[in-house]
Amino acid sequence: MDHAARIASQRIAAADRLTRLEQQLVELRALRRGEQDDDEHDPDGVPLSEEWSRLEGLRERAVRTLAELDRAAEAAARGEVPTCIRCGAPIPSGRLEARPQALTCVACAV
Numbered sequence: 001m002d003h004a005a006r007i008a009s010q011r012i013a014a015a016d017r018l019t020r021l022e023q024q025l026v027e028l029r030a031l032r033r034g035e036q037d038d039d040e041h042d043p044d045g046v047p048l049s050e051e052w053s054r055l056e057g058l059r060e061r062a063v064r065t066l067a068e069l070d071r072a073a074e075a076a077a078r079g080e081v082p083t084c085i086r087c088g089a090p091i092p093s094g095r096l097e098a099r100p101q102a103l104t105c106v107a108c109a110v
C-alpha cells in the first residue's frame, strides 16, 4: 500500500470512528434527558457526565485526525515527501505506515 492509499484507508477508518462516536453522544444525550426525570441513580454506574467527557474527547480527537489526514492527502497529491515540521528530516516510512498523517519524525514527536 503506498502513502496516498494508506492516508485514504485511515481516513475511512477515522470517519467511521467519528460517525460511531457521534451516534454514542446522541444516545447519551437521550439517556441524560431521561435521567433528569428519574431520581434513582445506579451507584455502580459510571456517571453520565464522565462518559460524556470521555466520548467528547474521543470525538474531538477523531475530528483532528480527519483534518490532519486531509492535509496529508493534499500534500501527497502535490507530490510532497513528508518531512518533519520541526527538524525538516524526512519522516521514516515505518512511522508513516503507522501514522500517515504524522507531521514530525519519531525523535521530534511529543
Ligand SMILES: [Zn+2]
Pocket (backbone or CB within 6 Å): 084, 085, 086, 087, 088, 089, 104, 105, 106, 107, 108, 109
Ligand atoms: Zn524531526
